[in-house]
Every structure is written in C-alpha cells, then in structure tokens.
Amino acid sequence: MAQPERDEDPGELPYRAHNIPKLGFENYWYPILTSGELKKKPKGVRLLGQDIVLYRDGGKLYALEDRCPHRGVKLSLGECAYKGTGTISCPYHGWTFDGATGKLVAAIMDGPEAPITRKVTIRHYPIRDFAGMIWLWPGSMEPSRLEDDVPEWIGDQGKFFSMPMYTDYKCNWRWLVDNWGNDQHAQYVHRKSPELFFQPMLPFNLTIEPKPLPNGKGMAFKRIGGVTSAEFPGLGTFPNKEWWRFMKPRGRGNVRGFENSKAHQVYGIPNQSEVWLPGLVLVGRLHGEYALVQWAVPIDENTTRCFNINNFRRLGLLTALFDRAHYYLWRGWAHDRIFSDQDKVLLEAVVPGPERLSKSDIGVIAWRKFMGGNARRPPSLQEAPRDVA
Numbered sequence: 065m066a067q068p069e070r071d072e073d074p075g076e077l078p079y080r081a082h083n084i085p086k087l088g089f090e091n092y093w094y095p096i097l098t099s100g101e102l103k104k105k106p107k108g109v110r111l112l113g114q115d116i117v118l119y120r121d122g123g124k125l126y127a128l129e130d131r132c133p134h135r136g137v138k139l140s141l142g143e144c145a146y147k148g149t150g151t152i153s154c155p156y157h158g159w160t161f162d163g164a165t166g167k168l169v170a171a172i173m174d175g176p177e178a179p180i181t182r183k184v185t186i187r188h189y190p191i192r193d194f195a196g197m198i199w200l201w202p203g204s205m206e207p208s209r210l211e212d213d214v215p216e217w218i219g220d221q222g223k224f225f226s227m228p229m230y231t232d233y234k235c236n237w238r239w240l241v242d243n244w245g246n247d248q249h250a251q252y253v254h255r256k257s258p259e260l261f262f263q264p265m266l267p268f269n270l271t272i273e274p275k276p277l278p279n280g281k282g283m284a285f286k287r288i289g290g291v292t293s294a295e296f297p298g299l300g301t302f303p304n305k306e307w308w309r310f311m312k313p314r315g316r317g318n319v320r321g322f323e324n325s326k327a328h329q330v331y332g333i334p335n336q337s338e339v340w341l342p343g344l345v346l347v348g349r350l351h352g353e354y355a356l357v358q359w360a361v362p363i364d365e366n367t368t369r370c371f372n373i374n375n376f377r378r379l380g381l382l383t384a385l386f387d388r389a390h391y392y393l394w395r396g397w398a399h400d401r402i403f404s405d406q407d408k409v410l411l412e413a414v415v416p417g418p419e420r421l422s423k424s425d426i427g428v429i430a431w432r433k434f435m436g437g438n439a440r441r442p443p444s445l446q447e448a449p450r451d452v453a
C-alpha cells in the first residue's frame with residue numbers, strides 16, 4: 065500500500081495512485097460556456113485553474129491568457145477597441161494583443177514606435193463555437209479534431225441537435241466523475257426524484273462488470289442480477305412498503321433489458337450508459353432518440369462546471385418542437401435541476417479523506433484505473449499509473 069507523503073491530504077491518495085490530476089486532464093476539449101453567453105463584450109472564464117479571456121471580433125473567436133503582462137490587469141476588463149483586427153486592448157494602458165498569436169501589437173501609451181511592441185507574447189488557446197457551446201483546449205499538445213473527440217450525439221450535428229445548460233458545483237471535478245462510475249448511488253439517492261418516484265425500485269445489490277469501449281475512449285458497465293427489496297437483519301426491509309410506486313417497470317428497471325430495446329435493436333447503440341475521458345457520462349434512453357451527456361469541467365480545485373448536454377436525434381420539425389417542449393416542461397426541471405441537485409448537495413458535502421471502498425465501488429475503481437492509465441498526455445508524461453495495491 066502506497067504511504068501518503070508527509071502533509072499530503074489522504075483524500076489525494078487514490079487519485080495520486082492512479083495519476084489523476086486535481087486540476088483535470090489538459091489535452092482535451094472542454095465546453096466552458098453556452099454560445100449565447102459570449103456576446104460583444106470580452107468575457108473572463110477559468111478552466112483547469114487557468115484564467116482565460118474569450119472574445120468575438122470580425123466573426124471570429126479568440127481566447128487569450130487573462131492577464132496583461134505589463135502590470136497584471138485582467139484583459140477581460142478591456143475591449144476590442146480596433147474592430148475587425150482580432151485584437152483586445154488592456155483597460156489600464158492600452159497594450160493591445162493579437163488574439164490569433166497572443167503577440168503584443170501595440171503599447172498604446174508608449175506610442176506607435178514603442179520598442180517593446182512585438183517582443184511580448186501571451187498564451188493563446190484553441191477555441192470553437194460548436195453545438196451551442198464554446199469549447200476550449202487548455203493543453204500543450206496539438207488539439208485534436210473536436211468532432212472526433214466527443215460522443216457522436218454532440219459531434220454529428222447533422223444527425224442530432226444539442227441543448228446545453230450548466231451548473232457549478234463547489235467541489236473537485238473527480239467527485240462528479242466518481243459519481244458516474246456506476247456505484248449504485250442512483251438506486252439510493254434518486255429513488256425519490258420526480259422521474260423515479262412512481263416507478264418500481266431500481267434493482268440494487270447488482271454485480272457490475274466494467275468493460276473498456278472498443279474505441280479506447282471510455283468504459284461501459286454491465287449490470288447483472290440485483291433485487292428490488294431485501295431484508296436487513298435487525299432493521300427490517302429496504303425499501304419500506306411504498307404504495308405510490310404504481311408504474312410498470314421501465315427505464316433501467318425495464319424487464320425486457322437493454323438488448324431488446326429500440327435503441328439497441330433499431331439504432332445499434334451498444335450500451336445504455338458509458339463514461340468517457342476526460343470525465344463525462346453518456347446516458348441513452350431505451351427509445352434511442354435521446355441521450356444525455358453530463359460533462360465534468362474542472363474550473364479550479366474546488367469548482368466544477370457540470371454541463372448537462374441534452375441531445376436529440378433529428379427526426380423532423382414537429383419532433384424537434386416536441387423535444388424542446390418536453391425538455392423545457394419536464395426534463396429540464398425534473399432531471400437537470402431536481403435529479404442533478406440531489407447529487408450536487410452530496411458531492412459538495414464530501415470531506416476528502418481515507419476511503420473504505422466496498423462491493424458497490426467496483427465500477428468506480430475500474431473507472432479510476434482506466435482514466436489514469438488511458439488519458440491523453442504528452443509523451444514525456446506517459447508514465448504507467450502507480451500501483452494501488
């Protein structure tokens with residue numbers, strides 16, 4: 065068993081053992097805002113602990129380090145003073161930077177011939193406006209093609225359309241991602257959510273079989289067996305009699321199983337739920353025309369932006385209208401607010417420390433191992449994950 069280094073937070077131990085960084089994996093695209101939030105004014109965001117200013121000018125998007133190297137003022141307080149040039153000017157003394165290269169193109173108060181001009185460069189970031197979201201690449205490696213790096217439900221906007229929203233959680237991103245590792249919390253925490261309230265209990269005490277996806281991007285979990293109620297010696301039955309659960313089994317409790325669903329049979333979707341690097345979960349419905357992607361975006365050590373990206377298959381105008389109405393009137397409230405908030409309250413209350421993992425954590429352990437061992441890193445950092453035994 066690896067010993068914690070002196071003064072190290074014991075809560076870091078499982079992540080250090082698997083080489084999963086506190087601030088997230090750098091060499092991936094991350095959604096940071098919805099497209100509508102970035103208007104004419106520059107906007108400051110934080111991603112993986114880095115402060116970044118985003119702006120639009122001349123129909124293009126730019127992302128630069130949000131700190132003027134002159135005397136340290138945030139560029140996000142500045143403006144695009146020279147429209148159409150792709151530049152942003154610092155509000156303090158007017159140093160003006162080119163968004164495409166990060167180069168200082170003018171130090172306004174020093175005059176046009178200032179010797180410092182073009183000798184200073186700040187970091188610029190790859191940025192995209194795609195599927196209703198602004199995406200950033202915070203890593204040092206050459207960026208991948210965004211469309212290839214996200215689930216098809218987001219990447220192929222010809223076949224699907226996405227409706228994103230997000231909520232900020234006051235906790236580390238790894239708490240969210242662990243929450244998606246099939247630890248059977250859903251059967252416990254969400255059993256009284258509006259979506260599951262009238263449904264029969266979802267089976268618990270399952271056997272979980274994790275398996276890596278053939279595309280190498282993540283994992284799926286097969287759930288085997290399980291019961292919907294059990295007797296606990298000295299306590300009684302769980303759950304207690306719940307007369308209001310009058311609905312027929314459906315969803316995960318579907319008696320026919322995912323293999324017989326339309327999603328699998330008609331659309332060939334291999335798994336009902338998958339987790340992907342760098343930290344997202346993809347949950348498909350049995351009818352195969354809708355999938356939710358929840359994406360844990362590390363903002364800093366203690367803040368995570370949870371993007372709920374609702375994705376719908378394009379099946380014509382009427383269906384699209386129905387999907388939107390259904391989202392606004394039901395799912396947006398029942399899932400993205402109430403259901404997700406049930407997790408948020410708990411994840412924000414996690415006190416990092418030593419863990420006593422149990423049978424239900426098989427998925428979490430496998431997922432941590434997978435992340436640490438398979439995350440994209442520059443070749444110089446491509447080390448084997450440390451032994452956890």
Ligand code: FES
Nearest residue numbers: 132134135154157
């Ligand atoms: S601090 Fe930015 S121009 Fe002086």
Ligand SMILES: [Fe+2]
Nearest residue numbers: 250253254407
């Ligand atoms: Fe949950």
